[in-house]
Amino acid sequence: MTGSITIETTGEVAAALGEGRPVVALESTIITHGMPWPGNRDMALEVEAAIRSEGAVPATIAVIDGRLHAGLDEASITALAQAKDVMKLSRADLAFAISEGRTGATTVAATMMAAHLAGISVFATGGIGGVHRGAETSFDISADLDELARTPVIVVSAGAKAILDIPKTLEALETRGVPVVAFGQDEMPAFWSRNSGLRAPLRLDDAGAIARFETTRRALGVHGGMLIANPVPEDEEIPAAEINRHIEAALEAARARGVEGKAVTPFLLSEILKLTDGASLKTNIALVLNNARLAARIAVALT
Numbered sequence: 001m002t003g004s005i006t007i008e009t010t011g012e013v014a015a016a017l018g019e020g021r022p023v024v025a026l027e028s029t030i031i032t033h034g035m036p037w038p039g040n041r042d043m044a045l046e047v048e049a050a051i052r053s054e055g056a057v058p059a060t061i062a063v064i065d066g067r068l069h070a071g072l073d074e075a076s077i078t079a080l081a082q083a084k085d086v087m088k089l090s091r092a093d094l095a096f097a098i099s100e101g102r103t104g105a106t107t108v109a110a111t112m113m114a115a116h117l118a119g120i121s122v123f124a125t126g127g128i129g130g131v132h133r134g135a136e137t138s139f140d141i142s143a144d145l146d147e148l149a150r151t152p153v154i155v156v157s158a159g160a161k162a163i164l165d166i167p168k169t170l171e172a173l174e175t176r177g178v179p180v181v182a183f184g185q186d187e188m189p190a191f192w193s194r195n196s197g198l199r200a201p202l203r204l205d206d207a208g209a210i211a212r213f214e215t216t217r218r219a220l221g222v223h224g225g226m227l228i229a230n231p232v233p234e235d236e237e238i239p240a241a242e243i244n245r246h247i248e249a250a251l252e253a254a255r256a257r258g259v260e261g262k263a264v265t266p267f268l269l270s271e272i273l274k275l276t277d278g279a280s281l282k283t284n285i286a287l288v289l290n291n292a293r294l295a296a297r298i299a300v301a302l303t
Contacts, residue, residue, distance in 0.1 A: 005068060005098065007118050013059045013071030017119055022056040022299035025070070025115035025123040025153070028105035030288065031060075031077070032086040033266045034126075035281060041081035043285055045074065047292045051124070054296030061114045063089060066101035070118035080105070088262050090143045108155065109147035112225065121214075121302065122154045124295035126288045127161040127191045128227065130169030132264065133251065140264070141172065148225045149176035154214060156295040158287040159229040162191040162240075163247055163268045166198060174201065179217075179226045181210065183294065189231035192283045193240040200229060207294065211301035230294050236286035238279060246275040 009017070016023050026047060031040045048058035059071040062080055072080065080086070080103075087097050087104035094113060097104035106114060108128050115123050129142025142164075148155065160169045166188065173180055182188055182200030190196035204210050214226060231237075250271035259267045272280045 005117070007114070008067050008069045008071075009059070009118070010071035010073050012057055016057040020303060022122070022296065022303045023059050023120045024051050024056050024292065024295045024299050025111055025118075025120045026051075026058055026060040026292070027108060027111040027123075027125050028060055028062040028072075028080060029088055029107050030126060031081050032083065032105040033088055034269070034284070037082055039281075041078050043288070044077050044081065046285075047124070047288055050289050050292045051296045054293050054300065056122075056296035056299045058292075059115070059118070059120055061106045061111045063087075063094070063097045063102065063104040063106070065103060066098050068098055068114055068117075070114055070120065091147060092143065108144040108157075109142070112147045112151045112153045112155065115153050116151050121152065122156070122295050122299040124156045124288070124292040126284055126291070127157050127159060128155060129265070130160040130164045130166070131172055133163070133165045135165060135168065140261075145169070145172050145176060145178075148173065148178045148227060150223065151225055152218075152223060153225045154210070154228060154295075154298060155225055156228045156230055156291045156298065158191045158232050158291060159189040159196065160191070161265065162193065162196075162243060163250070163265065163272075166190060166196050170198065170201070173227065176224070178224060179213070181213070181226065181228050183210075183228055183230040185231055189229050190240060191287070192232065192238040192243045192280060194231040194234060194237050195240060197240070207297035207301045210298050214302065228294070228298070230287075230291050232283060232287040233290055236283050238276065238283050243272075243276075243280070246272050246280075249275055
């Protein structure tokens with residue numbers, strides 16, 4: 001019980017948390033808003049299996065009929081993957097979905113909140129939200145950035161989504177005091193691509209070093225999370241020059257259709273999927289699996 005909110009867990013997750021074994025949180029918007037059925041269900045189960053293969057326990061986060069879950073069984077994942085009218089939840093509306101008995105999938109920010117409440121300190125995702133292109137006039141900046149500044153969860157991603165303004169996103173993270181660590185390279189990855197042309201603020205090369213860094217931060221009483229930018233495997237990436245052409249075309253389509261707010265990211269991802277003839281989805285799955293494995297290794301190192 002946390003306040004008046006009960007966090008539902010599977011037996012597997014409850015046992016791992018109770019015994020102090022490593023657990024990795026997973027978001028659920030990638031299931032409900034990321035790809036079509038049945039690929040979304042298959043991907044979710046494959047990611048959970050990847051975490052187990054590294055010695056950790058997966059805990060997919062979602063709100064189902066107003067109940068906050070940290071861990072879903074296969075039947076629940078299957079049902080969520082086919083559900084209609086699922087809310088896309090961030091910090092602003094997570095409590096709303098719970099109070100109104102709604103079903104909602106968690107973004108990075110909401111997943112971090114729920115993971116922290118459940119006692120989970122490592123979270124694997126695809127890419128974080130950040131400063132959108134044109135934010136100087138639209139003010140479209142993801143709540144993920146403020147969540148990273150306030151909630152002590154390690155977020156393993158392939159960097160910020162490449163549809164964003166990555167330089168401004170890095171500046172915003174620096175302003176908020178969020179450590180950004182590139183894994184195994186000096187350059188910041190850019191989601192579908194290994195390289196962004198931007199030097200990463202920090203670099204570490206193994207899970208043990210990341211765990212040691214986090215342990216030192218805790219000893220210093222530092223608040224907030226950490227972003228691990230894990231490049232997609234080389235044989236699965238889409239080169240930056242190629243994907244950037246598709247991103248520009250997708251952005252132009254969004255502007256022409258007046259797409260705004262929370263609808264922007266899923267629209268852009270859908271457009272890029274069409275423009276790449278499905279290659280962006282293949283790379284997306286590969287990077288999520290890659291992040292899940294690294295997150296599990298970090299969770300193991302922390303325990």
